[in-house]
Amino acid sequence: MPWDWLVTTMTEISRRIGSIWRKELIHIVRDGRTFFLLFISPAFMLVMLSYLFTWDVKRFPLAVYDQDKSSLSRRYLAALTQDGTFDLRYDLSSAEEGDRLLLTEKVYAVLVAPSGLMGRVNRGHTGHLQVILDGTKPGIASQTLAQLSGRTQAFMSTLSSVPGAAEAQLLPVDIRTRVWYNPNLRALHSMVPGLIAVVMCMPAFSIATSFAREKEMGTMEGLYATPIRGAEVLLGKLLTNVACGVASVVPVVLVATLWFRVPFQGSFLLFLLLTADFLLGVLGLSLLISNFLATQQAAMVVLFLVLFVPSMFLSGLIEPVDRASWSAQIQAYVLPTTHYVTISRGIFLKGVGLGALWPSTLALGTMGAGYLLLTIKLFKKRLG
Amino acid sequence: MLGRTVTLVVKDFRQFLRDRVLIIFILGGPTLQLVLLGQATGADITRLPAAVLDEDQTSASRALTVALDNLRQLEITNRLDDIDEARPFLDRGEISLAVLIPPGFAEALGSPQERVSVQVLVDGSNILGALTAVGAAEGAISHFAQDSVIERRELLGGGNPSGPMLDLRPIGRFNPDLVHNHYVLSAQLSLIVHVVTLLTASVGTVREREMGTLEQLMVTPLTRIELIVGKATLPMLVAFVDFVAMLAIVVWVFGVPVRGSVASLLAVTLLFIVAQLTWGLVISAVSATQQQAILLIFMIAILNVAFSGYLAAVENMPLPMQLASNFFPIRHYLIMLRGIMLKGANLASLRPQLIALTGLGIASLAISVRSFRKQLE
Numbered sequence: 076m077p078w079d080w081l082v083t084t085m086t087e088i089s090r091r092i093g094s095i096w097r098k099e100l101i102h103i104v105r106d107g108r109t110f111f112l113l114f115i116s117p118a119f120m121l122v123m124l125s126y127l128f129t130w131d132v133k134r135f136p137l138a139v140y141d142q143d144k145s146s147l148s149r150r151y152l153a154a155l156t157q158d159g160t161f162d163l164r165y166d167l168s169s170a171e172e173g174d175r176l177l178l179t180e181k182v183y184a185v186l187v188a189p190s191g192l193m194g195r196v197n198r199g200h201t202g203h204l205q206v207i208l209d210g211t212k213p214g215i216a217s218q219t220l221a222q223l224s225g226r227t228q229a230f231m232s233t234l235s236s237v238p239g240a241a242e243a244q245l246l247p248v249d250i251r252t253r254v255w256y257n258p259n260l261r262a263l264h265s266m267v268p269g270l271i272a273v274v275m276c277m278p279a280f281s282i283a284t285s286f287a288r289e290k291e292m293g294t295m296e297g298l299y300a301t302p303i304r305g306a307e308v309l310l311g312k313l314l315t316n317v318a319c320g321v322a323s324v325v326p327v328v329l330v331a332t333l334w335f336r337v338p339f340q341g342s343f344l345l346f347l348l349l350t351a352d353f354l355l356g357v358l359g360l361s362l363l364i365s366n367f368l369a370t371q372q373a374a375m376v377v378l379f380l381v382l383f384v385p386s387m388f389l390s391g392l393i394e395p396v397d398r399a400s401w402s403a404q405i406q407a408y409v410l411p412t413t414h415y416v417t418i419s420r421g422i423f424l425k426g427v428g429l430g431a432l433w434p435s436t437l438a439l440g441t442m443g444a445g446y447l448l449l450t451i452k453l454f455k456k457r458l459g
Numbered sequence: 460m461l462g463r464t465v466t467l468v469v470k471d472f473r474q475f476l477r478d479r480v481l482i483i484f485i486l487g488g489p490t491l492q493l494v495l496l497g498q499a500t501g502a503d504i505t506r507l508p509a510a511v512l513d514e515d516q517t518s519a520s521r522a523l524t525v526a527l528d529n530l531r532q533l534e535i536t537n538r539l540d541d542i543d544e545a546r547p548f549l550d551r552g553e554i555s556l557a558v559l560i561p562p563g564f565a566e567a568l569g570s571p572q573e574r575v576s577v578q579v580l581v582d583g584s585n586i587l588g589a590l591t592a593v594g595a596a597e598g599a600i601s602h603f604a605q606d607s608v609i610e611r612r613e614l615l616g617g618g619n620p621s622g623p624m625l626d627l628r629p630i631g632r633f634n635p636d637l638v639h640n641h642y643v644l645s646a647q648l649s650l651i652v653h654v655v656t657l658l659t660a661s662v663g664t665v666r667e668r669e670m671g672t673l674e675q676l677m678v679t680p681l682t683r684i685e686l687i688v689g690k691a692t693l694p695m696l697v698a699f700v701d702f703v704a705m706l707a708i709v710v711w712v713f714g715v716p717v718r719g720s721v722a723s724l725l726a727v728t729l730l731f732i733v734a735q736l737t738w739g740l741v742i743s744a745v746s747a748t749q750q751q752a753i754l755l756i757f758m759i760a761i762l763n764v765a766f767s768g769y770l771a772a773v774e775n776m777p778l779p780m781q782l783a784s785n786f787f788p789i790r791h792y793l794i795m796l797r798g799i800m801l802k803g804a805n806l807a808s809l810r811p812q813l814i815a816l817t818g819l820g821i822a823s824l825a826i827s828v829r830s831f832r833k834q835l836e
Contacts (some may be wrong), residue, residue: 096613099641109748109750109751113754116754116757116758118757120757120758123761123762123765124761126763126776126777126780127761127764127765128767134773134774147625151625174632175808176631177633177802178798178802178804178808178809179631179794179799179808179809179811179812180768180794180798183680201625201626202627203625203626203627203628204625204626204627204628205627205628205630206627206628206629206630207630207632208629208630208631208632209632209633210631210632210633210634210635210641211633211634211641211642211645211801211802212642213631213634213642214642215676215772216629216631220627220629223627224627227625227626227627230625231625241503246599247568247570247571247573247574247575247604247607248564248567248568248575248576248577248601248603248604249574249575249576249577250576250579250597250600250601251576251577251578251579252578252579252580252581252582252593252597253578253579253580253581254583254589254593255549255580255581255582255583256549256582256583256584257583257584258583258591260583260589260590260593261588262586264583264586265583265584265585265586265589266586268584269585277754280753280754280757281750281754282736284749284750284753285750288748288749288750291669291670299692307502324763330686369478370478370481370666371662371666371749371750371753372478372481372662372663372666372749373478373481373484374482375658375662375749375753375756376484376485376488376658377484377488379654379658380484380488380489380491389504393587394504394587394588395504395507395585395587395588396506397505397506397554398505398506398507398534399505399506400610401727402613409502417552420584420585421550421552421584423630424584425549425550425584427550427551431547431550431551431552446524
């Protein structure tokens, strides 16, 4: 009977995959350190990485060289430091001092109030304040400048005769900006869900090393000698690691929502499902790569360069994917992480479902299936 | 004594040279990565997709749309017919920003009595994209309005407004054009050197432990110091060669200047590699398998990226983290690297960092010797 045959075969295959599954699980659980590292490392990394990407700058260290020493410059400086955004760390008495502070990165900006400032302003001219910024840190430099200009504007409007302020009032257009999904534009709320995509690359490392390790130790040959087929070995390994990965995303989500207080708008079940989808894609890629590599060391280095570094910088996590460059776009979309960044931010912040996320979901599923089939094909050849 | 150490080094090199894939990736990989990242992150954010809902349909509203489209940061990819269309586009991430120009926009520009609200809707889920898009759009809209006010006043024959009372004159010291590349590439240089050092220093030794060949080394007449020196030579050389190769690319391909002395740059880098080696050797002492070592390297690498001050300023971290950052060599090294490369500093002006790095290097050697002894017992 064909039906009986099918049932027996399927039972047989799933029994064999199950035995690989058990073997893999024993490998992970047997050693307490490995177990701990595998389950906790994504959550730990998320905590560390999130502190890294907290761009909500609260304080700017500032050095001031007040040559004018007038009542105007003193009032201006007092207004600057009022709300604690600027931390007036150094009061300089020469320009060289400022240079030295910039050199050793004690401050990133030096404000110079030139002598005769108050005189000029009193005569009705514009007084020029010099801001010397550390150009080697363009991000901080432009933030500092923006904050300084804002405070300077505010200071001017507190003074009585202000020619500029009246003009600004007259502007016929007012701009109403509404930020969706992250109303206060908090860097943390944007970065934590994105970074989950990076930390969930960890299972890719562990599957690659466990694969390479079997080759290094010669236990892979032991598996060849069993009736278990190549495809079953690979599938067993893949499923174990996907399951462990999904388990380790739970503490990650807890850290994100309870520790960092990032809102979780969407469905948790969908998040778990799409995490499994991502893990299929990224673990498939990892298996494909480790198929070509003989040692764990090589697997580690290659994955770091091919997966981890691009995931950080090209996945749209930090800057949106560059639409001006074809190469950047291709690199971004063949990288599973890019799609998972979209999914994670989509579910966490936008609360969207498959209706909006299906392109990413499909891309990851296709990648996973494609990589797995390719690996099985190559793996079989090696056996023959 | 020297002879024995040399033998060990030669053995390590043979082993290293045997793994072709590893060599290609350790030496070629970082370089390739640097080129990719230099291109990817060096540029500013440009051409963010945006949509416009033009309910005014006048020459003024069309001129504003063109002005928005002409911004480097934005590109108008969609035109909306209804405000409700914005939401699905933002949900799917197909646009980063939508601008809604209300009816009566042109009228308001023409008469001093009327005012009108232009709405800007932004996808805040990517923070840098959102900040860039909002900044660009708000800037363009207020410029547009300002220009129209000036035009109107000229038509009415009004006088020129006087300048502001105070204005800021920014000077970008060391990098007047605020070229982003210089910052990113110099930081990448230090990060790649540190990862390569960590990897080669720890994984090689852990592998010997896993394979059982470390025990064979232990029973040879090699002393502990010889063993450590021997084991440290390969990672030092690999990391140093990597650094020189990447420095060449950063300078010649990307045009980042080296304003200070190259000799002191190399000397400081060597000192950094020595100080960084400890972390590698400590990892190799505490991990039983390569898999564990790799996971540990990852965590330590992340800490290093955090404390290097590359992405987030260390001053904004909680105080315990600020204090802890001083124990990470990369914190001091990156200041020196940037100082020598971009600011033309000499070693004398970087004395505090030099002292800190030297101290960490010495402590590092002491810790390595201790951790290796434990293994021998």
